[in-house]
Amino acid sequence: MGTTEPETDHAGGLGELAGDRALLGRTSTAERVADILRTRIAEGYFQPGERLSEDSIGKALGISRNTLRESFRLLTHERLLVHQLNRGVFVRMLAVQDVVDIYRTRQLVECAVVHDLGDPPYALDPLDEAVSGGEQSARELDWKGVSTANIHFHRELVALAGSARTDELMRSVLAELRLAFHVVDDPRRLHQPYLVRNRAILEALRAGDRTGAERLLARYLDDSRAQMVETYAHLVARDDVL
Template identity: 35%
Template sequence: MTDPERGATAAHAHTGAWVTQVLRERISAGELLPGTKLAEQALAESLAVSRNTLREAFTVLAGESIVERVPNRGVFVASPHAEDIREVYRIRRMLEPAALLWGELGEETVAGLHAVVDRALAARDAGDVRGMADANQHVHGTIVALSGSETLRTVMDQTLARMRLVFHGMAAAPDFHARYAERNRVLVGLLESGCREDAAEAMRDYLDTAERELLDWLGHEDEPKSGSGAAQGIR
């Protein structure tokens, strides 16, 4: 899709889907952080869309757990809770090992994965936490794209956007991304060598370990599994 920040095509501009993508990308990029209130009038004016169109986008993003509506307060960028993290990793366990086992793999794709892993490792060496996180996310999106399914790619895009919300809370823990950049290098090596079952098993361990670490870091283990963070005053 055309970058909405650099001029969308006439077919997409000013539609609910276009606005949804703009907001999703801004949230993923860290321009709108967890807990940020999305001011309806200001956003509608800045995007040159009607408030009804903006509300359509809010409805879609709420369904993706990227924003949350708080009665009598407005719409906020979601602040992930324990159950949100667990749900993200449930989705990833179903998608990523399966893509490693059965996805269509070509030399160009492998070369692309190596390039992204190299970018993550270079960002690690430069102390660029955001660059490292971006590259790591790209690796996992590319793995699911091996399925050849646009539906699964869309699900993964939505899931990675939710992961971004979690990662915004990990800014003070650069070692988290550094360790997984190295694990991604190993995963791509297994895939390239044809060890698909080993790669899938390594991915399962990867996801289990990352989930535990995130829950531990964010201190969510004992948090209630339902309810709005904003409504409970967690912000």
């Protein structure tokens, strides 16, 4: 997939981004700006391959150029943005190998968290909310909402470890994965089959069956990786031809 050269015109939508100024408060920092941009990238407001305009974003958020550039640097470190010399900053477009590596990391982390859980009961309310949210979004045919709920499910699953470092790692890994989700043509086909599998993992944990939950999760991630890699590789090949 080639990098999109022109900036997308967000003239109408930048007012929405300007509404995020309130989140900055009086202690505007690059970290807070990065949080806002990270969320907007995760939501698909800024698409993979899109060039980010310093002037437009800086004016919308009411921040200095230096603050914005520092937030860009932070998100580049998180592999969400890429700086191209003499061209600017772009939302990163993943390669197929990136997708493979993301799933390898997920398998190592998520399965280890479930394997190392202590004795039940577990604090499953956040997981339950994520599963129910995904099911509700599916009933409304909101596949973007299903994708978001699925990401929340896996973040809350990892949160069972009670490790701030692991939480931070997974936030970054899952945010990067969403860059691939945004370019998929058929999000329903990608996300719908995993709703029932999220529910099955949740119920296994609720029953105190940690081993069963780990087995379900490992199979889930294997199948999801195979599907995502096949889908993404097809998209890359198609766009290279175009």
